[in-house]
Amino acid sequence: MLNDEYWSKLEKILLQESIYNKRNLRMTVEGILYRMRVGCPWRDLPRVFGCWNSIYKRFNAWSLSRKWLNIFKALAVNPDWEWRFMDGSYVKAHQHSAGAASQESQAIGKSRAGNTTKIHLAVDGYSLPVEFEITGGEVNDCSAAPDLIARLPDAKTIVADKGYDSEWLREQITKKGARAVIPGKRNSLKGNADMDWGLYKYRHLVENAFARLKQYRAIATRYDKLKRNYESMVAIACGYLWLPM
Structure with missing residues (x-):
């Protein structure tokens, strides 16, 4: 390679x-x-x-x-920080990933698909990974987003899907000097009157990044028992996407 x-x-x-x-x-x-x-x-x-x-x-x-x-x-040198796109994706935890000889949590949790790990990813305007977080599959996007956003440098806009619909999350983004482009859920009281749907269409950039990462089988399915080892595998895959840049 x-x-x-x-x-x-x-x-x-x-x-x-x-x-x-x-x-x-x-x-x-x-x-x-x-x-x-x-x-x-x-x-x-x-x-x-x-x-x-x-x-x-x-x-x-x-x-x-x-x-x-x-x-x-x-x-990851000189990413495009004008826009940032965030999303989370489930990864099936193989049976060989169970049974780590450690009392610490290894980021394997229960979800609809069974034992899963979740990758929370942020990409730049060129669909290149800039930050990620590994959690158990039971952790929702809103719970993992604050730490992920806090580690990101300032940007003009952060784009995410309905899973990130939260007023306190929007406030955190605003305090960083960025604009939140996050649609409200169907039962949202605020509505989507000020939603920038034109920019939201580019959210496929983070989905493209997941597709490129999951072409590697050790990323698409978790085989590592330890969280830090699986995290390292994801870091290697993210770094490899930057090599041609």
């Missing part, structure tokens, strides 16, 4: 994150990307990438130190 141009760009960022430049570093990263693309168990990685256990240990260590999140942030 990494041609020479992509690798030269990514390698500099890996070194900035204090990742040791071993001779097999490129193949290690390729092995991680292969697993992201096909969603296979780590032990089923083709031998061409090297020892599967060594690749997993390096991925797990980098995930523990949040290096993949930092790499994603380093790749």
Whole structure:
């Protein structure tokens, strides 16, 4: 998945994150990307990438130190902050993702589809990911939105669907100096008299981003037991979308 141009760009960022430049570093990263693309168990990685256990240990260590999140942030250079689009999407949690040896919540919850995780995503005007949050599938969009909005730089407009219909959420957006383009629900007392439906039509940009992320099987279905490891996989996928930029 990494041609020479992509690798030269990514390698500099890996070194900035204090990742040791071993001779097999490129193949290690390729092995991680292969697993992201096909969603296979780590032990089923083709031998061409090297020892599967060594690749997993390096991925797990980098995930523990949040290096993949930092790499994603380093790749997301100069996003278009005029418009921001937000949405959430369910991800089916595979049976292998259950049973983590930890007392902490691993962002797997019950929803209509059973055991699920939810990705709350914010994209810029070019449909490129800029922030995301991982929660259990039972967490609604309004509950996860405040933390997500607080981490975003100032923008002119934030666009979201009816799932974000909340006056206190609109107030938070207004306090950040942005305009909220969020339609009211059918039973909303405020109505949609001041709704910018022309701009709302561009909300498909966040749906496009989800479609691009979920082309990778390890993102479309969660196989990782630990939240931080699945979060790292999503960060890798988001960062990969930025590589051609």
